[in-house]
Every structure is written in structure tokens, then in C-alpha cells.
Amino acid sequence: MAVTAPTLQRPRRQVAPAIRAKRALSFHGRISLPLALYTVFTIIPFYWVVLFAFREPSSNSWLPFPITFDNFVFVWNEVGYEFFFWNSVLVGVLTTVATLALALPSGYAMARYKFKGKRAFTLVLLCTQFIPGAMMLIPLFQIFNSLGLINNLLSLAIADTVFSLPLAIMFMTSFISKIPFELEEAAMIDGCSRFHAFRLAVLPVLGPAIIAVGSFSFIGAWNNFLFGLMFIQSQQRFTLPVGLSYTMGEFGVNFGVLAAGGIVAALPVIVIFAFIQKYLVQGLGAGAVKG
Amino acid sequence: MTRMIADDVAVAAPVAAAAVDQPPRPPRNRRSWRRSAAPWLLLSPVILLSAAFIAAPVLSVFWNAMFERKLTEPWNDAFIGLEHFRFMLFEDPKFWPSLGFTAQWVLVEVVLQLIFGLIIALVVNEAFRGRGFWRALVFSPWAISGVLTTAIWILVYNPGTGIFRLLAEWGIGDGTQAVLVDPDSVFWAVVVAELWRGVPFFAIMLLAELQSAPKELYEAAAVDGAGRIKRFLHVTLPHLKTAIILTTLLRGVWEFNNVDLLLTMTNGGPAGMTTTLPLYVAQLATQAHDFGYGSALTVFAFLILLIVSIVYLKLTAFSREED
Numbered sequence: 264m265a266v267t268a269p270t271l272q273r274p275r276r277q278v279a280p281a282i283r284a285k286r287a288l289s290f291h292g293r294i295s296l297p298l299a300l301y302t303v304f305t306i307i308p309f310y311w312v313v314l315f316a317f318r319e320p321s322s323n324s325w326l327p328f329p330i331t332f333d334n335f336v337f338v339w340n341e342v343g344y345e346f347f348f349w350n351s352v353l354v355g356v357l358t359t360v361a362t363l364a365l366a367l368p369s370g371y372a373m374a375r376y377k378f379k380g381k382r383a384f385t386l387v388l389l390c391t392q393f394i395p396g397a398m399m400l401i402p403l404f405q406i407f408n409s410l411g412l413i414n415n416l417l418s419l420a421i422a423d424t425v426f427s428l429p430l431a432i433m434f435m436t437s438f439i440s441k442i443p444f445e446l447e448e449a450a451m452i453d454g455c456s457r458f459h460a461f462r463l464a465v466l467p468v469l470g471p472a473i474i475a476v477g478s479f480s481f482i483g484a485w486n487n488f489l490f491g492l493m494f495i496q497s498q499q500r501f502t503l504p505v506g507l508s509y510t511m512g513e514f515g516v517n518f519g520v521l522a523a524g525g526i527v528a529a530l531p532v533i534v535i536f537a538f539i540q541k542y543l544v545q546g547l548g549a550g551a552v553k554g
Numbered sequence: 555m556t557r558m559i560a561d562d563v564a565v566a567a568p569v570a571a572a573a574v575d576q577p578p579r580p581p582r583n584r585r586s587w588r589r590s591a592a593p594w595l596l597l598s599p600v601i602l603l604s605a606a607f608i609a610a611p612v613l614s615v616f617w618n619a620m621f622e623r624k625l626t627e628p629w630n631d632a633f634i635g636l637e638h639f640r641f642m643l644f645e646d647p648k649f650w651p652s653l654g655f656t657a658q659w660v661l662v663e664v665v666l667q668l669i670f671g672l673i674i675a676l677v678v679n680e681a682f683r684g685r686g687f688w689r690a691l692v693f694s695p696w697a698i699s700g701v702l703t704t705a706i707w708i709l710v711y712n713p714g715t716g717i718f719r720l721l722a723e724w725g726i727g728d729g730t731q732a733v734l735v736d737p738d739s740v741f742w743a744v745v746v747a748e749l750w751r752g753v754p755f756f757a758i759m760l761l762a763e764l765q766s767a768p769k770e771l772y773e774a775a776a777v778d779g780a781g782r783i784k785r786f787l788h789v790t791l792p793h794l795k796t797a798i799i800l801t802t803l804l805r806g807v808w809e810f811n812n813v814d815l816l817l818t819m820t821n822g823g824p825a826g827m828t829t830t831l832p833l834y835v836a837q838l839a840t841q842a843h844d845f846g847y848g849s850a851l852t853v854f855a856f857l858i859l860l861i862v863s864i865v866y867l868k869l870t871a872f873s874r875e876e877d
Contacts, residue, residue: 290682293782297677298688301670305692307717308750311709325720365600372596384597391608392804393859395811397836398852401618401845402611425607428600486699488814492840504701508818511705518709525705529698536697540690544762 312529315522334523338510342520344527346499347506350416351485351528354502357420358484359477362431365424366476367469370435371461375444388429396426400493407494418494419502423484431476438472439465471542478539482532503528615856618849625843638850648826648834649851653858656810656830658741663748663809664802670749671756672798676790678757679764689761696754700814707747707819708734737824744828748815756801763797764790799870803863810859831855 316334317327338344373381403422404413412418446464455463488504495501501509507524514520594601619638622630642649678689698706710717713732722729733743767790775785813836816822822829822837829837832855838848 294677294680294682297673298692301674301677301692302688304750305695308695308706308710311716312706315709315715323715365603368596369600372593376593378590378593381593387604391604393807393856393863394608394612395832395835395852395855395859397811397813397832397839398615398856399608399611400836400839401623401848401852402614403607404839405614405845406607406611421607425603428604432600482697486697486702488699488701488818489836489840504699504814507701507705511708511818518712518715521705522709525702525709528702528705532697532699533694536694537690540693541686543693544689544758544765 312522312525315518316526318519320517320519334519335527338520338523338527342506342510342514342524343498343501344503344506344524347501347503348527350500351503352531354416354419354423355481355484357417358423358427359481361420361424362427362480363473363477365428366431366435367473369428369432370439371465373432373436374439385433388433391426391429396489400489403490404493413494414496414500416495416500416502419487419490420484422490422494423480423487427480427483431480434476434479435472438469442468475539475542478535482535485532615849615852618845619853621846623844623846623849625845634846638847639854641847642850642854648829651826652829652831652834655828656832659745659828659830660806660809662745663752664806666745666749667752667756667805668798668802670753672760672794674753674757675760675764676786679761693754693758695751696758698751700751700812701818703747703751703815704818707743707750711743734820735824737827740820740824740828744816744819747819748809748812752805752809755805759801760794760797763794767793799867803866806866807859807863810855831858 314325314327317330317332318324319329319331320333322329339348373384399422403418407413407415407418407421410418412421442465447460450460450463451457486504487502488508491502491505492508495505498509503524507521507528510521510524620633620635622632622634624630674692678685678692695703711733713719713730718727718731718733719729721727731739733739771789771793772785775789780788810830811832813830813833816828816830816833817836820828822833831851835848835851835855838844838851842848
């Protein structure tokens, strides 16, 4: 920054004030204005959630003062968000771990071996993305019913894992195939087994891919609503999206409760998003779209 | 899940191409059958799981569609052939309106998300102070689920203390609109809520593509005296073409299948006005427990999706470009 700043400023000083004003106007018209308008649109809903969640129920102010945490205490203890939250965490963690455990060897196989049927396998993975989620509700209910897994959180973890796998495998494949094979080859020449070579040469550099795939599958499981709505019956086993929709039905007019529940549901994904959003654009730009 | 699904097909197509370029890597040795079995061994858990929880359910939908299957009437499980399809096409008063709304919903959402997403991507691709922060901010609704979007926008839209009340205090309107029950406004109310969390997807995908735009082309165009608009039309848009085709297709499929938001925000109402075909299926599955007819609708929805996707790819000549 210290090096580039003077070189950036020098030509500007020579520009006539009229031209400078015109440039500033163009900058604000092209960037500041659309960005400001869109930011307002993005923030408006967040404002209403924060307002209702932290405002006294009797207050009519447009600002959440005096601040109160009663709504959070109420949803956590009385509405059942304590259960909803931990159920969602359990399903999310199970899904993430299972997805990674299955996507790593699959991605490795797709990236490092040439075999008959690889194209077909990729095509099938791609086709699964066209299946309507609502379409799977009925047959999956029947399957989980015959396995005795209805009203069991395991059914959600299984369904979420199966549907997050295609993305996870495709992402892993493109990531692993960009890692040079020479490192692994050298390790194998030195007498390592294939698995050992993978552990030494590939796994250490897979960190970003594991974080990306893990976050995707966690957010997917965390946000899934239909499976929970269909497969879970007792309120103690609701996940957050089902709990939220239950809150809308039961406490529809109590906006403070709804807003507090929304913040409980939103906070983890917002934190994860803030953490990964930098890699999101990079990952898609470098890996996904370009191949 | 849904979000990621939309993201990943973009990953897939190039992967297929990359796989072909890659020379066979495993070192040569005598035990060749073990080499050829190894990838399948590694893939086998995924194949087994997908067979049990994706392939079998999909096939069973086609099977169920020809039977009476109601959880509320377990004794009634007769084979009825194509009767569900006859009822669907000729007698069901909800079927054709839901199909029409599906088309309207997908078209409006995809077009508006593309326009706004492209504008946002172009803006945050420029160099300015605090760009990283603004990117994170405008992309943030990307990770929000459909149900949560509903919860949030119910607060914004509520007639007593929502945004219209605030506008009324500023002298705009009378602040009594109940936009989610009024047939005149309900469509745009759900469209705006879905835009809020849908635009970031387009912005992220297109920004990723913009960052790989060849700088030399812009410089050459600028030297030739092309203005901003000309450079956008002749350099940026052609560069984005493939990404736009893929993203719109993905998003179209995704919005077609998107049930969470509509189910929780309007449950298809008022008077079935906002019922898409998949939402109709979800209602039959979760509320009426009519699995037989729901399966028949599902078969139809799946076929429609397949046909429209193929036609779209042919029209945009995407497949030819790939070969």
C-alpha cells in the first residue's frame, strides 16, 4: 500500500478540477449508488429481525431500546429452541462428517484413476440435481418407515448426506485433480502405499477443499426443511427450520418470539458464511467454472 | 441442501472434460485387475447409498403413481393404472393453475435474479475501498434458508409494525397493506422475498467468472476507443455467456423445486394463487398424505423439468459449444 499510494495519487493532482468532479460523479453513479441501494435492500429484513428480537414487547419504538433478552430466554426455554438447536447441530455434524468421509475417497478415485464408466458416473451425479426434493418425500418416507427410522434424527442425517454427496464429490474431484501427482508418485517410489502417499502428499493440502465441502454440507443440512417436516413427528426432535415453521403457526402474532427464533437459526450459518465467503468466489472462479 | 445443489452443476461439466484430459496415472504393474477394481471399490459406498436412497425412491415414484396410496386409508391400495394421470390432466381443478404459476414463478425469479446479480457482480468487481466488506454484506443472504427467509419477511411485511407502517409514518401510503393475503400483491411480495436471498447466488457465480476475464481484451478495446457500454457488450457479455447459461439453468431447476419459502410464507394461498407444482406435491405428501396422486404429479413434474432443460440447452446451443 505504501508503495502504490504515491504512484496512484500523482496523476490525479494534475487533473483539472472539472474533470475530477466528473470522474467522481461517474464513480458514484456506477458504484456507490447501486451499492447503496442494494445494501439497503439487503439490510432492511435484518433490521426488522434485530428490532423485534431485542425490543420490549410493549414498545413501539423503531429502535430496539431499551434492549431486552427476554425473547431469547423464552424461545430457548419455553418454545423448545434448546432442543431444536441441538438437534440441528447433531444432524449437521453427522451429515458433514459422513459427507466428507464418503466424498474424499470418491473424489480421489475420480481424480486419480482412469476407468470405464467415469463419464457415466459424472453424468448420473449431475442428473441427481434435477430431482425435485418434494418428489423424494413420499418414497423416502416409505423407506425410512420400513427401516423404523421415522421420528429419528438419523433419517435426516442419511437423507441430507445422500443429497449433499454429488456436489461434494464433484468439488473434491476438481480440487484433487489440480494437485500435482508427482508428490504422491515420489512417495510411492520411496515405498509408501497408495493410502500412505495420499495421507502424506494430498491430505495436507486439501484443507481449503475440506472446509468448503464441509461448510456446504453443514449449511445444507442445517437449512433443510422438507425432510424434517416429513420424517419427524415429535416436537422434541424438530430441527430449527421445522421449529421455526412451528413457531410461525403457534406464535404467529408474537413477532418478538419469531425474531428471536430466527436469530438462533441464522447465527451459525452467518458465522460460517463470513468465514468461507472469501473462498467461495475464489473456489468457484478457480475450480468450479473453469474446471 | 438446495443451495449447494444449485451451485454444483457448474462444477460438474468441466470436471467431465478435465477427467478426459488427464492421462492414466497409476504406475504400471502386474496386478492390473486390482488397479481397475480400485476406483470402483473407493466409489462403492457412495454407489450403494445412492442406489438405496436416490435410485430406488425415484423408481418407486413411477410405481406408486399407478396405485391408490393414502396413509389415511391403508386398506385402499388398488392398482389403478393411469387413472391418476387422467384425473390430473382432465379433472383436477388445481393442476393447470399450479403449472401456470410454476412457469411464471421460475421465469420472473430467474430473470430478475440474473439482472440484479449481474449488476451487483459488476459493481463489486470494481476496485474501491472496503470492497471485501461490501461483498460479504450483499452476499450474506445466500446462506439463509427458505423457512428463515419467510420468518424474516413476515416481520417486514406485517401490517401493524412492518415496513409499510414505517413508510406511512413518512407519508407514503396508509400502512395497512396485508401484502401476503391480498391477491393483487401476494405475487410480488413472495418474489421480492425470494430475490433477497436469490440474487447473491448469481452475484457470486458471475463475480467468480468476471475475475477470470482476460485483461488484454479490455485494454485492447479501450485502446480502440470503446466506451464502457461497448466494452460491456462486446467483451464482458461474451465472456460471461457460458456462465450465464449454466447459472440460469441451475437456478431455473432450483426455483422450480423450491418449496420451503412458498410453503411457509403462503402455503400456496390465497386461494391456491401461489401454488407451484412441487409445492402441490409437498402439500399432498405432508398434509393430505395422498402418496399415490402425489407420485403421479411428481412423475409429471420430473418429465417437465427434463424436457424444458433439454430444450433450453438446445436453444442456447450450449451442448454444441461443448463438443
